[in-house]
Each structure stands twice: as structure tokens, then as C-alpha cells.
Amino acid sequence: MPSPRVFITGIAGFAGSHLAELCVAKGDSVSGTLLPGTSARNLNAVRSEIEVITVDMLDRKALAGALRRAKPTWVIHLAAATSVGASFTDPEATIRNNVISSLNLLEAIRQDRTLMRSVEKVVMLASNEVYGRVRPSMIPVDENTPLRPVNPYGASKAAVDLIAHSYHASFGLPIVRVRASNHAGPRQATGFVVPDFCHAIAQLEHQKGRRVIKVGDLSARRDFSDVRDIVRGYRLLALKGRPGTIYHLGSGRARAIRSVLHTLLKLATCPIDVITDPKKLRPVEVPILRADISRARHDVGYQPAIPWNKTLFDTLEYWRERRRR
Ligand code: GDD
Numbered sequence: 001m002p003s004p005r006v007f008i009t010g011i012a013g014f015a016g017s018h019l020a021e022l023c024v025a026k027g028d029s030v031s032g033t034l035l036p037g038t039s040a041r042n043l044n045a046v047r048s049e050i051e052v053i054t055v056d057m058l059d060r061k062a063l064a065g066a067l068r069r070a071k072p073t074w075v076i077h078l079a080a081a082t083s084v085g086a087s088f089t090d091p092e093a094t095i096r097n098n099v100i101s102s103l104n105l106l107e108a109i110r111q112d113r114t115l116m117r118s119v120e121k122v123v124m125l126a127s128n129e130v131y132g133r134v135r136p137s138m139i140p141v142d143e144n145t146p147l148r149p150v151n152p153y154g155a156s157k158a159a160v161d162l163i164a165h166s167y168h169a170s171f172g173l174p175i176v177r178v179r180a181s182n183h184a185g186p187r188q189a190t191g192f193v194v195p196d197f198c199h200a201i202a203q204l205e206h207q208k209g210r211r212v213i214k215v216g217d218l219s220a221r222r223d224f225s226d227v228r229d230i231v232r233g234y235r236l237l238a239l240k241g242r243p244g245t246i247y248h249l250g251s252g253r254a255r256a257i258r259s260v261l262h263t264l265l266k267l268a269t270c271p272i273d274v275i276t277d278p279k280k281l282r283p284v285e286v287p288i289l290r291a292d293i294s295r296a297r298h299d300v301g302y303q304p305a306i307p308w309n310k311t312l313f314d315t316l317e318y319w320r321e322r323r324r325r
Helices: 014-026 060-070 084-089 091-110 113-118 152-171 193-204 227-240 257-267 294-300 308-324
Strands: 005-009 029-034 051-054 074-077 121-127 175-180 212-215 246-249 273-276
Touching: 005 014, 005 060, 014 029, 014 227, 029 060, 051 060, 060 091, 060 113, 074 091, 074 227, 084 091, 084 152, 091 113, 091 121, 091 152, 121 152, 121 227, 152 175, 175 227, 193 212, 193 257, 193 308, 212 257, 227 246, 227 294, 246 294, 257 308
Parallel strands: 005 029, 005 074, 029 051, 074 121, 121 175, 175 246, 212 273
Antiparallel strands: none
16 A cells, blocks of 8 residues: 555644654655744654645635645644633634634535545544533543533634534545544643643743742643644544544543642652632633543554653653753
8 A cells, every 4th residue: 555645734733743753654755734934843853754835724725735736645634723721812813713724624625626536534633622511420521422612712623523524424525523632742832731830840940939830720620641642543543533433532531730730840850839820710611521532442443552641751851951942
């Protein structure tokens, strides 16, 4: 079988860059989109082995041209506004970016006969934020749990998920829908809890006097995975996922944010006090998310492998290293 041609939207992003490295290591031919004006630094390790196309996905014509030139076998759509926190500040930007870029991608494929023939799988990313505040009796969520997002980000991803469903049902696009849980690791930007904590600790380790970390809600619980496991899941779903099917990727267990902070504070080289910053509390909080991942396990053999403590250690090291540079 010839090696797949993988087209990754948001290729220089947090998950995109890890996926690009994995695909290169597997021998795939890799290309992907980079938002104009953003950095490709995350791709340093594979830059000479991949094709990076600078294109704004809100520009459908330009995106269609890029796709036509790439003639992909697999399209893995990761480009998105991914911060729940930012979606409260600018809901319109989150919704517009996520919905229109996804629509443009699917339309670009649907309207081109060659692409309709060459594309064997489209992996469309949603999130378990689509479920919102789930009753404890409904935990773990499975792929049939009703969509009741409570924040603009979750709503944007629910819309993307349903649009993807309709493009499969109406036009036969070979779409696999993924609702991913939280993932962390090196290269994730601040604005998410693990990099927020690691970035602060890496700074405080070099500060004199009383050291204080400001945090949001520590009681929330999330289903955390290592990004390197999650991108392995994306590739497995491109390879073996059944079109028309929804898959969860996650760890299958819930961790309190308080325990994430506790582990990181133990790794810190100095004592650090914790205070709650009211500005970091959300207008609405999702108290717990935990995903049933048995379908991905059964259908494509997905199994998380990287211990959570390693994820936290590697991420803290990444922020220490960034501070040095
Ligand atoms: N960002 C952040 N910063 N969150 C904090 C902090 C802090 O200093 N302190 C506590 N939290 C809490 C948040 O209130 C939330 O309950 C939890 O930590 C996780 O927040 P985020 O890391 O911002 O992630 P998220 O769960 O809202 O969303 C992430 O996971 C989704 C999948 O469940 C994102 O990665 C989404 O893109 C993803 O779809």
C-alpha cells in the first residue's frame, strides 16, 4: 500500500505538531495549514520533511486550492479556537472560526471531484465539552450522551460535530467524528490549566521572596491524556475508524485539577503558595468530564500509554527550557 498523504489543519499547533512528527515517523507524506502571521516553531524537528501551507481557513478559495494541490488521502482537522476560557471573552470569534473553517474544509472537499475520490478519511475534531454539565449518573459519557454544551466553545464544537454528521449523511464524505478529552504536554500554549500552572512554576522558581501561584477552580475534574497518546489516536482513526462513527479519545478516568496542581507543586524546586484568582473562575463551570473510550479501544485498538506523571514532568521541563531561551 502506498504511504498515505496526510493533510493536517493547524499543523503547527499543539496537537498538530505532535501529529506531524508521528506521521513523519510512520513514513506518511505530510502537509498542513498554518494560519498567516503565526509561528511554525513547533515544527522545527520535522520542518524539512513536511509541506507547510500558509492559509487562513476562513478563505475557502485559498483553502480549496491548497487541498487540491495536496491531494490528500487523509484530512485531519485540528485547526480551531480551543480555549474554553477565551470563548467567554469573545464568543463570536470562537464560534465563527470553528464553524466556518470546518464548513469551508468540508465544502472544499465536496465541491471537488478529484478530492472526493482521493480523500479516504476525514477526521473531524469535536470535544467532550459538547456534553456540558453532565449528571453524575451519566458519567462516564459515551458517544450517545445528549449534546448540551454550556459554553460558546462547547457550542461551536457541537455545531462542527453535527455539520460533519450531515456531510457524511448527505454527501457521503468519509467522516470520522472525534470527541477528544483534555490533553496536555509540551508546546500547549498558556490559557489551559496545565501550561498555566507549569509556566507560573517555571517563573516562580527564579523569583525571590514569597512565591504565589494564582489559580481558578480546583474542584473541577477532567479526563486528562498526554497529547502524544491522543495524536496516536487520531492517526489510528484515520487508518481504521469507521466513517459515520463518533469516537471518544481520552484516558477513561477523571482527575481533580487540585491533584494536578499538587503533583506539579511537588515537582517545583521551591515552596509555592496557592491563591484563588476570581478572574480565573468561569461564569459556568463543568464540574466533571470522564469519557468511555471502549469504542476506540475496540474498533481501532486505542490504548493510552503515557503515564500522567510523565506528561506533567515533560510539560514543566518544557516551560523551564522556554524560560531559559
Ligand atoms: N485554563 C485554566 N487556568 N484553567 C484552570 C485554572 C487556570 O489557572 N485553574 C483551574 N482551572 C480549571 C478550569 O476552570 C477547568 O475546570 C479546568 O481547570 C480545565 O481547564 P482548561 O485547561 O482550560 O481546559 P477545559 O477543560 O476547559 O477545555 C480543554 O479540554 C477540552 C476537552 O474536554 C480544552 O483543551 C478544550 O479545547 C478541549 O476540547
